[in-house]
Amino acid sequence: APSDPDLVARATAAKAKLGSKVFVLGHHYQRDEVIQFADVTGDSFKLAREAAARPDAEFIVFCGVHFMAESADILTTDAQKVILPDLAAGCSMADMAQLQQVEAAWEALVDAGVADSTVPVTYMNSSADIKGFVGRHGGVVCTSSNAKTALTWAFERGQRVLFLPDQHLGRNTGVLEMGFDADDCLLYDPHKPQGGLTQAQLGEAKMLLWRGHCSVHGRFTKSSVDEVRMRVPGVNVLVHPECRYDVVTAADYVGSTEYIIKTIENAPAGSAWAIGTELNLVRRLGLAHPDKQIMFLDRTVCYCSTMNRIDLPHLVWALEELAEGRLVNQITVDPKTAAEARSALDQMLALP
Ligand code: 13P
C-alpha cells in the first residue's frame, strides 16, 4: 500500500528541520515506507560501518533491530546517540542466546577440561552482552559474508569453536565451506544440562552449534525448493545461509543479503529466481528488476515481524521528537560491555 501522504510530509519536514544532525540507516528487510527515508541501506555489517563513518551526525536513527542499534552504539563516538524508533524491534534469534546460558555453557567446557582449546565465535545477530562475552574469551564476531574467514581464524587458535547463536549459519559454513563432517558439528541445547552432550562429546566436537535459528529463514524447507523447481522449470534458487542445511544444499546459490542483491543485479534478463530471504527485500528486488522473473521461495513464509515493527508512524514520531529537542528511544551499551564487544568486532574488522 502507498504510504500515508500526511505521514510522508511530516517525516520529510522533521528530517529537513534536523538537517545534518540526523542520519537514518535502513536495513534491507525494512518496509518500503521506511526505506524511502533511509540515507543509506545495507546489511547489518555495512550499516554498523556506515554509523561509524558519520561522526558528525548527532543522531543515528536505526531502522533495523535492537542488536544492530547496539552495534552502532558500540562503534560510534560517545557524543553520538543511536535511536531505535520502536524498542520492541528485537530479534528472536538474538534472544535465543542469553548471557547466563552462554556462561553456563562455558562452565561446562571448563568442567570437561576443554575451554582453553575452544574459541567462541558469535554471529553479528546477537546481543552486545554476547559479543562482550566472546571478546572477553578471545573470540570474534562474524557476519554471513565472512563466516568462513572468521572460522578459519578461530581454528588457527583452538581445536573447536562454540558458535553462537545460529546453528544453521554455523553448520552450513562448517560442513559446506570448512569441509567438516556433519558428525563433527554437535548441537548445544541451552535448555539441557551440559547442552544435552556428554563431556566426551564436548571434547570431540569440532563445532558446538548453539541451538538458535532465525524464525524467518528457518521456515523455508526442502519441499519449498522442490515445489518451485516443479512449478518453474529452469529456476535458480538463491538462499541466505540462515536457512536450514537441507535447503542450502538443495539451492543453487547461497550467500548474505548483499550477495543476494549483487547476484540479482548481475543476472541475465529473462532469468528466473526463487529467493529464500526476507520478503520486503525480495519484493523490492522484483520491482527493481522487471526484466527478470523474481519470486519468493515459499509463499507461506512471511515478513520478519520484528523488523516490520519499525513503520512510518514510529519513524515520524522519533524524528519529530528529535526535531523538538527530545531524545527518545536511545539505545546504549554500558562502557565495560561495549569495550569487550568492541574487541570482538575489531577482531572481525581485522580479518584478512
Ligand atoms: P544480514 O543483515 O547480515 O544480511 O543478516 C540477515 C539478517 O537476518 C538480519 O537480521
Ligand code: SF4
Ligand atoms: Fe532476527 Fe531473522 Fe528477523 Fe533477522 S530476519 S532480525 S535474524 S528474526
